[in-house]
Amino acid sequence: MSRSDTTQPKLDETDRKILRIMQQDATISFERLAKKVNISKTAVWNRIQRLQQSGVIVRQAAIVDGRRAGLQEVFFVTIRTNSHDAGWLENFHRAIQEMPEIQEAHRLAGEIDYLLKVRVPSTAEFDAFYKRLISRISIYNVTSSLSMEVLKEETALPV
């Protein structure tokens, strides 16, 4: 199952401190990080190594401001479907992975089957995206909601 392939390494408070700091600034040197969490440089190095190998730290990345990078609009797309066969699913999964405008895709419990977060340069571009989406997959019911205002968009997790 999609939920079971994730082993959970035990994290102590020092690990979580390291994660909190590195989620805000991954350019910090081992030396300064070591001082902040009150262990040696070597120990910090070993812990980060372990956190990376166990997949807790996925990667270190530049966080880009969507609006300033020319991607002004965020839409949320809810999808209800009636075809739940394997072929439809595979097709749907492939479409999601292949369409870079789709930033997030979740299968939900309840009324709505799927929720997508979509980021595009403009509402006109969203319309083009929408047409491409519905031409690729058969959908029973779709609704698209424009985000008028982003109140919070936080990449750092509360570890």
Add this chain to the structure above:
Amino acid sequence: MSRSDTTQPKLDETDRKILRIMQQDATISFERLAKKVNISKTAVWNRIQRLQQSGVIVRQAAIVDGRRAGLQEVFFVTIRTNSHDAGWLENFHRAIQEMPEIQEAHRLAGEIDYLLKVRVPSTAEFDAFYKRLISRISIYNVTSSLSMEVLKEETALPV
């Protein structure tokens, strides 16, 4: 307004290449990055400096796997309200910023007023969060949907 305080620096194709690479791996050295985008090390350095100062690159951060870090569950919370006065808004905004479980918050056009993405260790923890939320703000209608499966969760934007 909340949408107009974002100036948009012009980005050329080299800038976008740099952003694409650094969104995947910010630990790359200037030298290797320079080779990849076919300009000099110094030029890369200057561009990155400019991208950071103009706010296109917000920061460089460790990307953490929520499940492996002990945050197993994702919920989406839709909110409809009937009180739109300034006091309610301020209170709501403060609650959103202060509750670290809330990773994203959007004001939507249409039926739903607000959409929250909430990340918690367990469904029990979500229940506790939910009670805290509705005790802080008066809400006309709320629905919470559990994400059964994360099909895609991409921090890199398609610049």
Add this chain to the structure above:
DNA sequence: CTTGAAAAACATGCCGC
């Protein structure tokens, strides 16, 4: 924009405790 140089800061691995 480029090359090249140079100092300071840093990463990395090894050593003995």
Add this chain to the structure above:
DNA sequence: GCGGCATGTTTTTCAAG
């Protein structure tokens, strides 16, 4: 587990074409 030392690498600034 720890601290320190040694090596090579990287960052950052600067000069000059």
